[in-house]
Amino acid sequence: MAAVKPQRPLFGFLWPAPRAVPQDDDAVQLTWLRVPPRGPWRLALLIALTALLITAGAAMISALLASMSLPGLLISIVVIVGSALLLGRGWAVGTSVNDTGVKISKVRTTLVVPWADVLDVDQAAQSRWLGLPLQVSGWTVLLRTSEGLLSTHIATSSPDLWGRSQAADAAASTLRTWWRETR
Secondary structure: OOOOOOOOOOOHHHOOOOOOOOOOOOOOOOOOEEOOOOOHHHHHHHHHHHHHHHHHHHHHHHHHHHHOOHHHHHHHHHHHHHHHHHHHHHHHOEEEEOOOEEEEEOOOOEEEEEHHHEEEEEEEOOEEOOOOOOEEOOOEEEEEEOOEEEEEEEEOOOOOOOOOHHHHHHHHHHHHHHHHHHO
16 A cells, blocks of 8 residues: 655645654754744835835836836846845844844844853843934843843834833843743
8 A cells, every 4th residue: 555645735835844853851942033023013014115126126127128228227126136135134133032042133234142141131221213323212122241232122112012012021021031041
């Protein structure tokens, strides 16, 4: 009798097959978990910008192909690719944790700090608006390391947490718990 091959959904290649994980004390969380998850304001902004980029890019390229302007076409492609890369980083910006450490992804850089290097998780009464040098009222969670203070994206001014003070408190508590449990 032939073995029955398990069926996957039509677009099953988009989802990885589940991996076998240990179910005892040796289990380790290696997948990065975003703290806090993307909020409704960030999602709305990113989805709108993605739709705008696709629409504007298609309109620019089709107009330039109709006019057969090679320099204009090359400039448009460079602008569209640069905007797409910047938008892709916008989707990736945030703070993530796993059992090995904390990952702080910013627009231009990503920093991974092992939990052993984190001395304390503080909450400061200063906050920056969207990472800009503009100070606004509120608080932000900082990681105290031997090299100094590192700012996370867990802040009341973060678009993930706008108007959701309980979610901000829960995200700060989650980061403190990961630090306490994994050192």
